[in-house]
Amino acid sequence: MTSFRYSQLFLVFVFCGLTFITYSINQADFAHSREQELTKYTASIATQSNWQGNGKALYQHLTTSFNFQFFQYIDTNDSDNSFTHGKLLAESRSIIKNIYQIDIPLTRTLANGRLQVKLAIDKELTAVSNRFQYQLLLIWGTFLLISVFNVLLAALHAKKLRYSCKIIDDLPNFTFHAIQKSKLKGEFTPLAKVLESCQSNLKAKVDEFNDAHEKLTRVAFQDPVTGFGTRAKFTEKLNEICLPNSQQLGVLAIVRATELAVINQLHGREAGDDYLTRIANHIRKSLVKSPNAYFYRISTADFALILPDISLKDGTTIIEELKVAFDEYQQNLGTDSVAYIGLCPYLQGCDPVSLMTLADTAVSIAQTLGPNSFHVQQKLSGDELFGDSRWKIAIDDILKRKAIKFYAQPIRPCRTNIESYRELLSRFYNDQGKFLPTTTVIAMAERHGMSEELDKLVILKTLSTLINMPSLTGLFGINISSSSANQESFVAWLKNILVRQRHLAARLVFEVSESGMQTNLSATYHFINEVHSVGARVSIERFGLGFTSFKFFKDVRPDFIKLDGSYTRGIISDTHNQFFVKMIIDIARKLMIKVIATSVENQQEKLAMEQLLLDGLQGYYIAKPTPLITVSKSEKLK
Template identity: 60%
Template sequence: MTTSKLFQLFLVLLFSGLTFLSYQDEKLKLSTQAQLQLDQYANTIKQQQQWQGKGEALFDTLTQQFNFQFFQYIDTSDSGNNFTHGQLAPTEKVNLAKFFSLQSPHTQALDAGRLQVKLSNLATIDSTVARFQNVLFIIWTTFLLISVTYLLLTMRQKRSIRYISMCVENLAKLSFGAIENSRIKGEFKSIGVTFDNSKQLLKAKIDGFHKTHERLSKTAFHDPITGFGTRALFTEKLDEIGKPEHKGKGVLMVIRATELASINQMHGREAGDDYLTRIANEIKCAFNEIPQAQFYRISTADFAIVIADIAIKQATGIADALKTAFNEYQQQVGTPAIGHTGLVPYLQDSDPVSLMTLADTAVSIAQTLGPNSYHIQEKLTGGELFGESRWKVAINDLLRRKAIRFYIQPIRPCRHNVEFYRELLSRFYNSQGKLLPTATVIAMAERHGMSEELDKLIVLNTLRMLIQSPNLDGLIGINISAASATNKSFVSWLKNILSRQRQIAARLVFEVSESGMQANLSATYHFINELHSVGSRISIERFGLGFTSFKLFKEVRPDYIKLDPSYTQEITQDPHNKFFVKMIIDIARKLGIKVIATGVEKQQDKLAMEQLLIDGLQGYYISEPSPLKKEEKSLTTA
């Protein structure tokens, strides 16, 4: 029950109580007056105790002082004196008089007879009713005035409350219109002021939330490096394309930045970000005249472009322009490739999963076609090989054709009494003579269990090259996978091969990644001992990233360790990094192990490493990888 109804009920009960009290008071007064009149009559009739004569005469005598409702005189000796007037039963009263019913009977024995009367109280009752009516009028008029006043005040309050409620409802709808203070009156004015202040504060906070949301949305849905949409937006776009109500056709283009991992490893993440930014800029330039193109970065190294209302022929022209731009960029940076592109046309109600399967297949095929190539995959005929399966076929093909070329990158010694080597970098090419992405070839070979065959190809071609190239002197470094180095059958094969060519074996330095070696220290120890037994040397690359790095010093004793490029790139900014590198150098020198800094891209990095008394330096600032052209010719004729 609301407060207003409770108050109305209280008023009704209060004034009903006042009415009842007034009624009781008037009734008491009436009873008192009637009793006084009855007492006066009793005194008067006592004076007529010896009355002799007719009853009518007695009635006339008493009527001068009293009004009778009923009068009856009965003479005991002479019935002729008997007299009766009025009626014993009272007359029926109307209106309020019936609430004041009062009887005043009296019986008196006289000497000559008996007198029975009922005094009439009509005049007294009428005056009592009149007074009671006046009191009722005052009471209920007051009640009415109070009720009307309260009702008016309540209506006024309700208007203010309704207005405040409307303001709150508008606030819930984030509507921040000005408050009409004239509509908020009385005690609600303070609420209006507080509400207005709260509204302003809330508006300020909401504005702040909007700004934060915009910033977070930009972060969540826009890649900070390229400015392209994120995978979440791309997924929404694919879902939109897959809806039955979607109309129109277009082309989905996926571009894979195949050299990102290598650039991050050799030059650092900042260089990797620059690489991605350059690719994004080339993509934007290629689509400069295609306003409907939508750009996304859907993974670390993958970009997607959705081009609505375009034919595959027109998209092919864009892919050609991209290939040209990528070729020019490749010549500038000297990487094996920049990116590979897959094109897939889509129609109304295309299935997103099938569309991405086609796109992945197209990119995988493009990667096997040579640097910066593209491939169009309109549909699956059943003869295509998807992603990794196609790579397995491609790796088997290059193993069969022995399709490998070597680049060489020297390591510059920092001291005259230190002997260092030149590192051979393997490059693989397809049947058309176009280079394949090296990192992808190695990763796919390991995934399909073909690392051992690939490493054997590298070792055999290196041995053949050194035998046929007597002018290529000095130590030569070869990269092999950790999977092969920890495989006893491969180590046995390698030792057997090197045992036949001990002079060449003494010139070889086998490079293996620390991350793969530290997983199996006993196998690593066996690998190093076996190669040391035939005169070869061991270099642990990407050293310093594992928790067991120092244990390698004690357990396996390699000939060289190559620090991870991250130590070089941060050597001038991070004093802790410098301290760690210095500690490695000191420990390695005591154990007779030579330490090489890799990823040297700047002069300040070179100087900082030389100040720490590093043994050797390798990086693009020292010397870029260069092809072994003469050795390639000898291999071709072999």
């Protein structure tokens, strides 16, 4: 309201100035009239300068023409002729009359005496004061009207400003009001337009930020491959259903996609993502009758399903439908399995850690029951590692029953003078004849320190197969773990077995991963030297991932190196990849080492690799793994 105060102050100055001007004009008019009266009196008294009569007579003579406030004649010769009338000092008057008061006593010496008068001004003074009073009333009445108008206008502006401020104050709270233009008319119309535009633009920005936030939320809390929630969202939901006052019940299921690592290795990450997407789609379709279900991807190959407000029986029915879908997908995928499922019930107040242990135990047990199996675990057995313990029992059973079958995948040579081999892929099965996930079996064997026994079983089974099937010719590759290859006791056992079967040892190629062999170079040298000493050969698989690859195979001198599948997948368009492969081939040729490309999946990759003059090709486009038929007769090797 500073402008209002300034305007009022300006009006006060203006009207004070008007008042002063009016006063000055009236004062000048009044002074002029008095001056004329004095001039007339002066002229009249001049004719009486030789007056020698009575003072009273003089007074009576002069009053016919003038009004006196005070009249005094003092005769110097005869005091009887002296005469005094009126008062020299005027009676009290109003303030306005006082400001126009002009008291000018006039003294005149006559022939025989002295005359002192003071002319009366009451009539003129009253007239001028009345006129000035009227003018003051008019001036300050106008001031009052203007001030009242200004006050009302300022109040109206203040009201509009408060309304505008309220709208602006609500903007940070993202509260958008419809602008009432009737409240912001006149000079406030531009402000109404600006506020409306500001609200519109801010709302558009807020919507834009909300969209961006939603996208970021999806990135942070939604898996980009499957569209399921992330582990963070699962943890939040798990804690919610486990609250003491949640009053929730339902079923928790864990789906483990055990073939992801194999598919990534053989076909690339795009194929692995497609595999996970297909599993996610099967989960959605199977749970379409449970609209309240929640889906999460909680790790690389694990999914979590929360099915609220259903019984364990109904949950089992849903999971059975999901297993059927997995079985159908397995036929198209061509793998040992698709995924395994473990499920358990939950109630309010349950412990999240115990619930996850229960579900993990269930899925671990399911993996020992055959392809795409599921298992229901209603309560803990008291052993939190029950699932792992179950795997130890399952692997012991595999070793005891020698429950292993072979699939063979050939490596096609690129030239006629190149000797190649077929890779034997181990498949383990349970006591019901159902295949178990190979990668899980191997991982669990390493966890329980049983990988060496498992590798021995694979080697003995291979030798038995070659002995009992003399029709099988050529070289055969056997996968063994790098941990076994680095154990002196295992290498001594292997050499002893191969010495007794030298005619078969020359047909074996032991495949070991490069990363595992680089961890202990001295043990690697020993393993390769001992294998070579009995006529067998060594192939380093997944070659090229380590930084010391060139120095490694230069010093170790394996018989074969199998390039990691990532080189094949990028060979067509990646010139750096082509250069690296050419360099490997050039160095390998000088060292008499054969180079094999893996994960060849299409004609373009095959032609590109052949143009680079590799020694052999392996992949689903070349040949898929097929069962190696064995006879029932077996020979026990010691």
